[in-house]
Amino acid sequence: MQFIDSEKKNFFNEVREKSGQPIELCYQCQKCASGCIATEYADYFPNEILRLVQFGQKDRVLGCSSIWICSSCETCGARCPNGINIAEVMDALKEMSIREGKVKEKNINLFHNVFLGSVKTFGRVHESSMMAIYKLKSGDLMSDLDVGLEMFKKGKMPLLPHRIKAKGKLKHIFFSTNGHGPLNKNEKH
Amino acid sequence: MKLSYFPGCSLSSTAKEYDMSAKAVCNALGVELVELKDWVCCGATSAHSTNHKLSIALPSRNLALAQESGMDLAVPCSACYSRVKKADYTMRNNEKMRGEIERIVEFKYNGSINVYSLIEAMVSKIGVDAIAKSVNKPLKGLKLVCYYGCLLVRPPEVTCFDDTENPVSLDNVMKAVGAEVIPWSYKTDCCGANLGLTSSSVVQGMVGRLLDAAKEAGAMAIVTACPLCQSNLEMRRKERNTELPAFYFTELVGMALDLPDCNKWFNLHLVNPKPLLQSLSLAG
Ligand code: SF4
Ligand code: SF4
Numbered sequence: 001m002q003f004i005d006s007e008k009k010n011f012f013n014e015v016r017e018k019s020g021q022p023i024e025l026c027y028q029c030q031k032c033a034s035g036c037i038a039t040e041y042a043d044y045f046p047n048e049i050l051r052l053v054q055f056g057q058k059d060r061v062l063g064c065s066s067i068w069i070c071s072s073c074e075t076c077g078a079r080c081p082n083g084i085n086i087a088e089v090m091d092a093l094k095e096m097s098i099r100e101g102k103v104k105e106k107n108i109n110l111f112h113n114v115f116l117g118s119v120k121t122f123g124r125v126h127e128s129s130m131m132a133i134y135k136l137k138s139g140d141l142m143s144d145l146d147v148g149l150e151m152f153k154k155g156k157m158p159l160l161p162h163r164i165k166a167k168g169k170l171k172h173i174f175f176s177t178n179g180h181g182p183l184n185k186n187e188k189h
Numbered sequence: 190m191k192l193s194y195f196p197g198c199s200l201s202s203t204a205k206e207y208d209m210s211a212k213a214v215c216n217a218l219g220v221e222l223v224e225l226k227d228w229v230c231c232g233a234t235s236a237h238s239t240n241h242k243l244s245i246a247l248p249s250r251n252l253a254l255a256q257e258s259g260m261d262l263a264v265p266c267s268a269c270y271s272r273v274k275k276a277d278y279t280m281r282n283n284e285k286m287r288g289e290i291e292r293i294v295e296f297k298y299n300g301s302i303n304v305y306s307l308i309e310a311m312v313s314k315i316g317v318d319a320i321a322k323s324v325n326k327p328l329k330g331l332k333l334v335c336y337y338g339c340l341l342v343r344p345p346e347v348t349c350f351d352d353t354e355n356p357v358s359l360d361n362v363m364k365a366v367g368a369e370v371i372p373w374s375y376k377t378d379c380c381g382a383n384l385g386l387t388s389s390s391v392v393q394g395m396v397g398r399l400l401d402a403a404k405e406a407g408a409m410a411i412v413t414a415c416p417l418c419q420s421n422l423e424m425r426r427k428e429r430n431t432e433l434p435a436f437y438f439t440e441l442v443g444m445a446l447d448l449p450d451c452n453k454w455f456n457l458h459l460v461n462p463k464p465l466l467q468s469l470s471l472a473g
Contacts, residue, residue: 018241037378037379037395037398038379038381038384038391038395040394041388041390041391041394068238069384069388069391071339071379071381071382071383071384072234072237072238072339072382073339073340073343073379073382074339074340074343074344075339075343075377075378075379077343077344078343078344078345078353085344087344091237091238091241092241094238094239095238095239095240095241098239105387105388107387107388108384108387108388109239111235111383111386111387112234112235112238112239113235113239115233115235116232116235116236116239116240116243119229119230119232119235119236119247123227123229123230124198124201124228124229124230125198125230125233127198127202127203131386134386138387143389144386144389144424147424147459150459151202151203151459154456154457155205155457156202156203156205156457157202157203158201158202162201164227164228164229165227166227166229166250169250169294169295170229170250172293172295173243173246173247173250173293173294174243176246176292176293177240177242177243177246177293178240178243
């Protein structure tokens, strides 16, 4: 791809490299969009995301809702005639959006952090405490209380977490993969 | 035959009935599922959305455990399966990443074991014919649509299982146990996955679409192979009445084999499937 503006060029190149996908090949056939159910509820269809990346529109892409509402269903990638795995592009964009502080869907990102926090602490997700923390932090206290209670009554929400034994290994995995992930920056190994 | 087994977090909480029925059915069909000792969470959507390396490293820890056990790995949850399979694919095909992950996870990958979704393990290791031969109580009159969801068959280059647009494995198993499988075109459409917790209105729309289509096709119930699909189909419907219950395929196979614990599984559902089963004289 040719760019006059180097900032746009850098953005395009970074997305291409991070996702490993041949973004320049997209020719807007819209096959991806026609099978995408999730982004109907957001701001851009997948083909539009690809076009915006091709045009180096960093702020619009990193600050959009679609990259977060994408459910990674992989339908678009399986159908793209140019072999572009768009879910990988969406993941790369989410990581970049976090790094640049442009996250539009704050609660979804918060959820990911709380979820990984639970994994980091116990080695597995402990649903009850994870949901409680998410609710407190997001301020969304009321939704799903009825289902939560019903699950609890059916014994599907254990109160106590299960802790894995290989804590050292788990810590090592989190520590060594920490780009800008869920680890606290000051945390020591 | 023995397979190693990675149940994942949902199967010890919201999807207990899937875990119980999977073990019971495999056992009855001569396959022992041996749970990976000290498995870790696969990181799910949260890891691959925010930290690519972590999303390969976490499931690779389970690959390491499976490799140590020396048995092929069966994964019942489609989301966990997708992450473990992706990690296995990456370790097999990306040398640079393999070296890095081997250091992070502290093991040497040798590619000696295969990763299967539970449905793939059952159709390839047990076989549809053997399942059909073990049926004691065919599910006569039960009209079903089979819902595969996203990650059992996609991305195709990673999963290498069944047909991407029109998979048939679940259909075949359900026919083998005597149910009537109805064709529909929503087999692999997305249910909204983990968006249910943060963006429930989006998932309500996506689930509503699936339920309407199932009803229009003339189905009495939906059969799934994933705890996220199943719980979204139950939790994110507008009215939680007993219409169109969502089953795990293992529960229906278990019922057709006439295993004793079916009622225990069904009691754990949020949408009670018993009125439907009783109306067909399939459950007491
Ligand atoms: S299907 Fe592929 S080529 Fe077509 S618009 Fe989407 S990304 Fe571009
Ligand atoms: S992977 Fe994302 S962009 Fe692609 S079809 Fe699914 S929800 Fe849409």
